[in-house]
Amino acid sequence: MQYKRILLKLSGEALMGERQYGIDPKRLKEYAQEIKQVVDRNIQVAIVIGGGNIFRGVAGASNGMDRVQGDHMGMLATCINGLALQSALEDEGVHTRLQTAIEIKEIAEPYIKRRANRHLEKGRVVIFGGGTGNPYFTTDTAAVLRAIEINADAILKGTRVDGIYNADPEKDKDAIKYNNISFKDVIEKGLKVMDMTAFTLSEENKLPIIVFDMNTNGNLLKLVSGEQIGTIVDN
Ligand code: UDP
Numbered sequence: 324m325q326y327k328r329i330l331l332k333l334s335g336e337a338l339m340g341e342r343q344y345g346i347d348p349k350r351l352k353e354y355a356q357e358i359k360q361v362v363d364r365n366i367q368v369a370i371v372i373g374g375g376n377i378f379r380g381v382a383g384a385s386n387g388m389d390r391v392q393g394d395h396m397g398m399l400a401t402c403i404n405g406l407a408l409q410s411a412l413e414d415e416g417v418h419t420r421l422q423t424a425i426e427i428k429e430i431a432e433p434y435i436k437r438r439a440n441r442h443l444e445k446g447r448v449v450i451f452g453g454g455t456g457n458p459y460f461t462t463d464t465a466a467v468l469r470a471i472e473i474n475a476d477a478i479l480k481g482t483r484v485d486g487i488y489n490a491d492p493e494k495d496k497d498a499i500k501y502n503n504i505s506f507k508d509v510i511e512k513g514l515k516v517m518d519m520t521a522f523t524l525s526e527e528n529k530l531p532i533i534v535f536d537m538n539t540n541g542n543l544l545k546l547v548s549g550e551q552i553g554t555i556v557d558n
Contacts, residue, residue, distance in 0.1 A: 324364060324365075324366060324547055324548055324549070325476075325546075325547060325548060325549035326366060326476040326477055326547045327366065327367060327476060328366070328367040328368075328369070328443060328473065328474065328475050328476055329361075329366060329367070329368055329369070329475055329476060329477060329478075329479050329547060330369045330370070330371065330466055330469060330470035330473070330475040330477070330478045330479065331358070331368060331369070331370045331371075331478075331479045331481060331543070332370075332371050332372075332373075332462070332463060332466035332478060332479065332480045332481065333354065333370065333371075333372050333373065333408075333481050333537065334372075334373040334375055334376075334462075334481075334482070335372065335373035335374045335375035335376035335377060335400065335401065335404055335462075336373070336375045336376050337350070337354075337373075337376075337481065337482070337483065337537065337538075338350055338351060338354075338372075338376050338404055338407070338408075339376045344376065344377075345376060345377065346376065346404070346407050348411075351407055351408065351411045352411055352414070352415075353538075353540075354408070354411070354537070355408070355411035355412045355414065355415045355417070356415060357537070357540070357541075357542070357543045357544070358370070358412060358415075358417065358448065358543065359412070359415045359416070359417050360541070360543065360544045361543055361544050361547050362417050362446065362448060364544070364547070364548075365446070366547050367443040367444070367446070368443075368448045368449075369439065369443060369448070369449045369450075369451065369469060369470070369473055369475060370408065370448060370449070370450045370451065371450075371451045371454075371462055371465050371466035371469055372401055372404045372405050372408055372450065372451075372452065372462065373401060373404070373461075373462040373463075374397045374398070374399075374400030374401035374403070374404060374454075374462065375400075376400075376404070377397075377400035377403060377404070378393070378396045378397050378399075378400045379393070379397050380392075380393035380394030380395075380396065380397045380458060380459075381393070383396065383397075390458065390459070391458045391459075394458030394459065394460075395458065397454070398424070398425060398453045398454050398456070398458075399425075399453075401452050401453055401454055401462055402421075402423055402425075402427060402430070402431065402452040402453055404452075405421045405423070405431070405450045405451075405452035406421065406430070406431075406452075408450055409421050409450055412448055417448055418445075418446065418447040418448070419447055419448045419449070419450060420432055420438075420439075420442045420447050420448075420449050420450070421449075421450045421452055422434040422435070422438070422439055422449060422450070422451055422452070423451075423452040423453040424451070424452070424453035424454060424455055424456030424465070425453045425456050431452060434451060434453075434456075436472050436473065439451075439469075439472075439473055440473055443473065451465065451466075451469050453465075455468055460520065461517075461518050461520070461521060463480075463517040463518055463521035464517075464518065464520045464521040464524065466478055466480075466521070467517070467521045467524045467525045467528075467530060467532075468524065470525075470530055471524070471528045471530055475530070476531075477530065477531040477532070477533055477555075478525065478530055478531070478532050478533070479533050479535065479543070479546065479547075480516075480517070480532060480533065480534045480535070481535060481536075481537025481543070482534060482535070482536065482537060483536065483537075483538050484534070484536060485500065485535060485536035485539070485552075485553060486500045486501065486502075486534050486535065486536075486553040486554035487500070487501050487504060487509070487514055487516060487534050487554040487556070488500050488501070489501070489512065489514070500554065501554045502551055502554060502555070503554070503555050503556075503557070504554060504555075504556055505556070505557065505558060506522070506525070506526040506556060506557070506558060509522070509556055510522075516532060516534060516556060517532065525556075526558075529557075529558055531555055531556060531557040532555075532556040532557075533546065533552075533553050533554065533555050533556070534553050534554050534556070535552050535553025535554075536552075536553065
């Protein structure tokens, strides 16, 4: 196996499947099954999940809501998604823990790095909810931060696109996909991988980012097994 410990980042929107809002149970189950495949190969899996399928602070602010208030709602949305994913994983027989950056101790553990590491060593999937726990950040930043803290080998950003292209492949049919690209080239070419805070944090800490299509069956397992799937961003 190429990787021993991964941090999988899933956006909230990915959970919508074909829907316009909320969680599609079918998509949730598919993701749980994909994750189980790698857990069964003894890969340690931590997950950060977004909240965009439910609420984003910026969207609230654009309608006149206080941004911090909106971001608190967004962070809670990530906890809702975390609970949903936890439930779907447990239905597949995968042991999990949900740890949140803001305390909701009746529902989830608070984030404690040492405990997270212990869970991972025991083969439990650890889901990190609540983002970084701070407004004005994103779950991409939370994903990079947690990946660095737990010493993950890489951050795997599961999307609906199969990697990074020189143009938007959903708009430009001539767009060319990169298999490998450096952090420097991503910035120079103005490509969008993650927001700048997340991206520079990853670069500074030499944490490779892999962007791949999470909606194709078996991709996650192929990726951790060392197959060329998606685009790797590293130094
Ligand atoms: N959020 C936040 N701090 C964080 C992470 C998330 O305030 O550290 C809030 C923010 O409002 C954000 C929302 O939670 O819009 C959902 O997260 P994100 O937009 O990153 O989710 P995704 O796009 O991955 O679904």
